[in-house]
Amino acid sequence: MDERELRQREGAGRRPDADLVRFLETMPAAFSFLDARWRFRYVNAEAERLMGRSRTQLVGQSLWDAFPDIVGSLFETSYRTATATGHPLTFETSFPGVPEGWFEVRMWPGSDGLAVYVLDVTDRRNAEDAARRATARTGLLARVSAELSGQLDTLSALGRLAELVVPILTDGCIVTLVDREGRARDVGSWHADPARRPLMNRYAQIRLDTLPGTSPVAQALLAGTPVTESVAAVLDLMGEGPARDLLVALAPATAVVLPLTAESRTVGVLTLYQDAGRVMTAEDVDTARQVAAEAARAIARVHRQNQQAQLAEALQRSLLTDPPALGETAVVVRYVPAAEAARVGGDWYDAFLQRNGSLVVVIGDVVGHDTAAAAAMGQLRGLLRGIAYYSSAGPAEVLRGLDEAIAQMHDETLATAAVARFECDGAGGRILRWANAGHPPPILLTAEGTATVLGGDLGDLMLGVDPAAVRAESVVPLPPGAVVLMYTDGLVERRESTLDAGTAALVGHLRELAGSPLDELCDGLLRRMLRGTPQDDVALVAVRLADPHPDESGSTSPHG
Template identity: 80%
Template sequence: MAQREFRQREGVAPRADATLAEFLETMPAAFCVLDARWRFRYVNAEAERLMGRPRARLEGESLWEVFPDLVGGVVETGYRTAVATGHPLTFEASFPGGREGWFEVRVWPGPDGLALYVLDVTDRRRAEDAARRATARAALLSRVSAELSGQRDTLSALGRLAELVVPVLADACIVTLVDREGRARDVGSWHHDPVRRPLIDRYTQVRLATLPGTSPVAQALQSGTPVTESVGAVLRLMPDGPARELLAALAPETAVVLPLTAGSRTVGVLTLYQDRGRGTTDEDMDTARQVAAEAARAIARVHRHSQQAQLAEALQRSLLTDPPALGETDVVVRYVPAAEAARVGGDWYDAFLQRDGSLVVVIGDVVGHDTAAAAAMGQLRGLLRGIAHYSGAGPAEVLHGLDEAMARMHEQTLATAAVARFECDGSGGGVLRWANAGHPPPVVLSPDGTVTVLGGMLGDLMLGIDPTASRTESTVPLPAGATVLLHTDGLVERRGSTLDEGSAALTAHLRELAGRPLETLCDGVLHRMLRGTPEDDVALVAVRLARAPRE
């Protein structure tokens, strides 16, 4: 007591109080003191500026009455937790209804109330946020590049592009492609809000049919330049109907449409939707343009591959002629190209008559999957046909002649082939004479539904390895109405399945299809075995002998 009185008489305490007051008034952080009833007891100058109210009006007022927007939020939770536990607490928050930004809040509870220290950390938070967004944008570009350049199925990767873009660049995204005929179609969409994903999915199914020519999407497609527009303006352009209702339900604030340009063509658009309160920075737009450029290059590759596939398929089909007309004996041929663009290869079929009138059918496959294999196939097919027609020889001798010719004229070519000659007896039946050079074996389907696989699974040595190799020729009787099927390996080989399993499946399907017209049987076999577009080319030739005449 005496010491305190001495300091007061000598003026020590007043000078300390003045120094403390000056420090609090000039400190760059807001500082205030609340009593046990949450009323302001002290507010420094920075707190006055931060709260935007004169301290004379704040002192003695309840925090919750002056700032009702704080009730129920993270600030109230933090303050009351500190008071309840009696421990200091630090957290970061923004203040609803107050100054925009982020603040570090430190709370010290005491027996008579609460001391608050508030420091503006907006610049730090913005720097950290900018760094996070920059990292996210870099990761996005890397992933987009990997997805679009590394996928065998580029169209599927483009459909998933919207999932990559959201939420890094937008709250929602739609990817639109334009095919070589100029038709636009939406191939992918995504929304950051799971509740709205079904809405945007339905919107993509109907929007292109109803968007007017003045819409941002139409403008970007026509001009090849980016278009930014408020969604409110877009809604005013759209006619009443499901598309307008769905866009209104999605409720984005703005739409940014970026053209996907390859050369001089616009091959699609990327539509980015931003919800209310989200802005698009220059860095975001630069990243979006890079994503659009990567997508455009991917679409251009799809177009090139499609064009190459069409040209290659046209080449291969041009080398496969129609079978001869044989009266009551039916001959059906089929060729199905592979799913992968430009995977045209060396599969071929043939059916022709030798000089004595015997029907010869051939199935073959040149090793390789490119236009070179298709060209080699055309030459081998012509060679085999010429050898068989001129010589009149049986299947084994025809294959031997082709093997010898390949050794001299096509020494770098490898191929498999099966040749079958039908020797009819005049009563509808006859004998099938056949030879196999490393090809899947012929299959015979009897009128009663019995299926017979001829020979082993591989046959003799394939063509192009040893022209002196011996060739085995076999015969099998054929009843009237029998069907003989020759096919390439693409019909029975599948990734994840064995050749034996594929052959067993073919046998089962032939039994089920027995008795159907030959065209129907061939189409049914392809439908059941391929389940869509095959991984490899498929060729087949089927012959059905005339049924025995009724007595």
């Protein structure tokens, strides 16, 4: 082989090495090679830039000496694992001292060392994170809308609003509502850190009583404009005390207060607390404003519902007059409105004397729960009273006359009613004559504690369906001291139970309360049966003849 051919072969053998070096030097990823003793043997140009040192400084130096910060980190664990197992490894992380960047690290172990490849994936990670945050914000708006528009109990949903916005938009949150009288109160709080949730809850209970008028919350409530302030500045405004101590313990860095504005007035605020290092992006702020707008609309609905409920209840109470004073006969009436706004409606009672002197007691319920039902109730109540007084007819005929009047004058009204008339039996005793149009049956309670449901199941067809329906009439003797109780279905109906179970519970309570003064008996029934504010309106009327309690008044107000 001649010298020329030898040089050609040597040149051909060197060319791949030169091409490889040129490739490694120009590649956009950092590449380095560590020998079996963890010393740098090769560092390309991008690795020099990434590590901030020249290859002359690095080559020959131990990895652990050159970068002591990575000792004990994911880097060391992964490097040693790859070397020990002989298997390649890949992971993503940020470099110590470079928290704003993300890098993909790949390593290939060999018999003589470890090859390490590092690629900057910050842009990709940021894009993925932005996409996740955008999806989270969209989902948050959907959940907020569903919670606030789909809940019957809107106030409770507003209290849970803080849990929805954490941690997507903020680290901590307090929701504040302003009632129609201008009183502000915190109704919900939450924190991303479970350990700080009790602190946030206690802070929300007392902060409004201690925050100065120059605080961000006070400014947002007063001016109706967003306020962003450092918590350090807020602490400077606060006096010494538990509220300031709690805010120090919570340790937020920034407070963002967004007013909840509806119908040209501030109806609440949303306070977002950011920990140090967290910054709300423009997209976060826009989403928070949309959440605030949704919450404001929900609060406005609550205000309207409360106003409607107050008007309906006032109308209904104005139509429920006091019973007559009847000497030895005691008549007690009660009316309790429903818990949820605008659920007032068509429950009514009445007690009056016919022209012949007979006592007539009525309990009824117009279908519906609004001011229209309350108005219809007032009209039916007046019609029934007029028919019964003028005709002196018995309960069945009174109901038939009312049914005919409904068909001619209120053809879209449906109602249930029970009518009872107290009569003498001609032998010095008393009887109860009664008829029932689809209403819960009356209950007879003797002085000895025997309780009897009169008629068992619901009575005849309800009013407003068929004016030609035949109305049955029943008669039962009334022993001295007996109590007749008439009531609406709100007393015995429960979503989680049956009507039969409710009636059985009512009968049991009546037996236990037998012998009590009539006022105490009615109040005791309401406490035991309702256990708080009812889900539906409740009206009741109780009558005791030949009252054995001479100190008891002859009648009591429906507003007790």
